[in-house]
Amino acid sequence: MAQSVLEQAGPVRARRTVAPGRAPAGPGRPRTGRHRLAPYFFIAPGITLFTLFLLIPIGYSVYLSFFSNKVSSGIIGAAERTSIFVGFDNFAAILEGSVFWSGLARAGYYGLLVIPITLGLALVFALALDVGVSKLRTVSKTIIFIPYAVPGVIATLMWGYMYHERTSPFGDIFTFFGFPTPDFLGDSLVFYSIVNIAVWGGIGFNMIILHTALSGIPREIYEAARIDGASELRIALQVKLPLVVPSMIFTLLFGVIGAVQVYAEPQTMKTMSPSITSGWVPLMEIQRLAFEQGETNMAAAGAIIIALIAFGLSLLVFRLAGKKGSGD
Template identity: 45%
Template structure:
């Protein structure tokens, strides 16, 4: 009687290693689940190192202060102590901080409506089929946004100075005296003009993109009903792009509360801009001129809280109504 060795070839139609597959399946699932986190790890590390950690460290510093013993000489003469809310109380009660908040509020009342109004106007003109504007016009309106704020401030500062401004020379040829926009009465409008010039293009692109997403059938139906271009803009286009306008308003509000580059760049050109002209300029002065990082940290936390409250408060107030229109 002959004996045969067991066949090493599995019958056709059967899995050659089902037990191996079942055994390694949990390990494969664990490795596959870790793949997205491996891709996210660099971004998470950068976020923690350069954004989250500085925020928490600033919050930590805002509750502390340096105490000096004697003349402040020696290794143990300067110590750091916990002071609680003392830095916040001093920041809120500081007249310079309150004055800077008032200037930023006035600055926002000038910049935000003007910038968003011009952005909406340009977007409607670009979207109008009867207006002869093309790619060059879009580029010309958007181009100032690509100019850094410091460079834009230097360019406009050159135009503002009466002694070197070509605008003053041209107006002088026709017998018109140019106003001194760097004076204390007009410096607010000088700074606001730079922000409007640089930010209108970005907001225009956002609104123009929202207008291009509107189906053309709506316009055709409105024209069949006898609606003019102005009526289409007021009754169809503007209501539909309200969510985009809210988004641009929030972005503009955040940028207004954080204004720093424009007045800081113009300050050496005029004596009408103080070192605490805006809240962020006060933070810079306290941290790098007076070497009081604790007070600067408290003021920066207050600015961050104000930005958060105003932004999310505005979205909570009008966002639900506006975004429900899309449903």
């Protein structure tokens, strides 16, 4: 009798009390208005900040690039600025200038040196950490990553003092071995001095990305390769390297964008080396137009050109990576 009572009581306890006039909750029950709006409230702050600090400035820059300021004398002698529509004249003026093209060529050569050296060293460090002692792995990653945490301006000033002939420790080393002290800030070496700063600061970020990708590879794959007689070098080249190609494409993309937009290092080094001019790289020329000559409209056009170049190179990287991945 007691068992039959419990069996009857089970379904009773499982029943839910539903208030009159309200449909029972379930998978097919429609959400209320408050529940439907909740996701939009959560994403509203991010969308607002994205619009205020990215979309609106981009739109305003595009607007400025199609206008030019005409200065005329006012009624009482005061200068008056009038914006006039000039179409693509500002873009043409930028593209016709030799300073822009020489700076762009220098930025391209800068990228051809910085990107492969940085990615190559980052990959070597990532592979070394992947097979290293686990107790030393965290300390080693931190030491390699620290240069990336140093702001570019501070890193350039620090290296600038080491490059300068009066404060450089390299001068004593060269003198000790009987070699003449090189002028790291002169015409022939200042470019490579800046490349060294960029490589020193960029290895850490790329190493973290690649090491994270290596950490996500199942260890069973390595064990199977070792059972088949593969050496650690062969595992690194034929197993690990192909599996981290997507992460390498990611770091390559950021390297290309960073090369086109290089600014902090040469702009800071300009105060130490007379070999670096105001238009040494494209962004320095844009800064000169905007803040030294007051040509904000032309500077906006130059910024859009640089953005389009970076966007085009990014698409090229993705396209080449896609063709390689599909085997075309």
